[in-house]
Amino acid sequence: MALREIITNDDEFLSKKSRPVDNIDKRIIDLVDDMKQTLIKSGGVGLAAPQVGVLRRVFIIDIDAEGDGGSLKEFINPEIIKKKGRNDKYLEGCLSYPGRSFKIIRPNKVKLRAQNVKGEWFEFEGEDFIARAIMHENDHLDGITIPQIGTEVFE
Numbered sequence: 001m002a003l004r005e006i007i008t009n010d011d012e013f014l015s016k017k018s019r020p021v022d023n024i025d026k027r028i029i030d031l032v033d034d035m036k037q038t039l040i041k042s043g044g045v046g047l048a049a050p051q052v053g054v055l056r057r058v059f060i061i062d063i064d065a066e067g068d069g070g071s072l073k074e075f076i077n078p079e080i081i082k083k084k085g086r087n088d089k090y091l092e093g094c095l096s097y098p099g100r101s102f103k104i105i106r107p108n109k110v111k112l113r114a115q116n117v118k119g120e121w122f123e124f125e126g127e128d129f130i131a132r133a134i135m136h137e138n139d140h141l142d143g144i145t146i147p148q149i150g151t152e153v154f155e
């Protein structure tokens, strides 16, 4: 495993759309391992492949959100099935926009399907903080970043 550099403040690159993963080969497995290590080091809750310079539809989330890295889950070729629940407005940060926070409105429940590194499809449902993290990371795969959809808060 190796740490990858997180792209910051490069709106042009971060606005690109990522392509699906056709084949979960060693390059993708290494990418996921490296992303997990990079996320643990950075102390964030989620990381998407384009943030480390790879325009592929892959993101990882710490599904316990305790920051110990023990519960990192990969989502390859994720497809949002349903967004529902109340619309909450919360502050979000992003490892690609360090030190900045944005108020973002999102529904508080999400259901999606994705593949793991073995290529197996699974369904996952998240609420509140996890749902928000999933939608944030999934947005990265479509080139959507929080400066585009949120209101910056200066404190």
Ligand SMILES: [Zn+2]
Residues within 6 Å of the ligand: 093, 094, 095, 096, 136, 137, 140
């Ligand atoms: Zn982000």
